[in-house]
Amino acid sequence: MKHAGFVTRERFFRTRAMRVCARKGARHPIATGNMADNCKILFLQTIMPSPSTCPCGGATFATCCSPFLSGEAVPQTAETLMRSRYSAYTLGNEAYLRATWHPSTVPADRIVGENEHTRWLGLEIKSALRLRKRQANLLESPDADTVEFVARYKIGGRAHRLHEVSRFVRETHDGVARWYYLDGSFPD
Numbered sequence: 001m002k003h004a005g006f007v008t009r010e011r012f013f014r015t016r017a018m019r020v021c022a023r024k025g026a027r028h029p030i031a032t033g034n035m036a037d038n039c040k041i042l043f044l045q046t047i048m049p050s051p052s053t054c055p056c057g058g059a060t061f062a063t064c065c066s067p068f069l070s071g072e073a074v075p076q077t078a079e080t081l082m083r084s085r086y087s088a089y090t091l092g093n094e095a096y097l098r099a100t101w102h103p104s105t106v107p108a109d110r111i112v113g114e115n116e117h118t119r120w121l122g123l124e125i126k127s128a129l130r131l132r133k134r135q136a137n138l139l140e141s142p143d144a145d146t147v148e149f150v151a152r153y154k155i156g157g158r159a160h161r162l163h164e165v166s167r168f169v170r171e172t173h174d175g176v177a178r179w180y181y182l183d184g185s186f187p188d
């Protein structure tokens with residue numbers, strides 16, 4: 001489901017590439033969907049725009065974190081919330097970071113520094129603790145979860161690595177269950 005948008009998009013550009021080739025008199029079976037080599041090159045180099053991957057590493061921003069940041073959808077798992085918060089950091093979305101931080105631990109000061117030029121380079125999820133617990137049948141509460149991740153970023157040309165184990169809690173307000181970031185610890 002998450003990649004549906006990308007698949008449709010790829011099929012669209014694939015078909016367009018074949019049509020362009022057909023006009024040039026190239027021979028290939030459009031009906032079967034197989035592309036001739038010259039079509040593939042055209043498709044890869046010129047017609048298919050570079051995919052706009054989500055900052056968190058998901059397929060596309062539109063099918064991944066964008067619906068959460070715009071408020072159209074609510075992340076259903078702590079990991080999804082964590083990913084959307086990472087994307088919010090890369091975009092400097094102070095409002096989203098504040099709204100998804102638990103009121104008991106949210107900082108009073110700005111979360112994203114106004115004059116801070118952080119370039120976020122990538123996110124790697126190490127583990128979602130609840131998944132491991134579920135597998136081990138040791139689940140304590142369905143409303144608490146932990147996500148371990150490594151985020152890489154650069155400030156003023158210097159590379160940094162943030163390794164954090166984040167804690168999340170789920171609370172229901174106005175009939176909507178939402179995950180909130182609580183706090184984090186740093187294994188190294």
Ligand SMILES: [Zn+2]
Nearest residue numbers: 054056064065
């Ligand atoms: Zn994402």
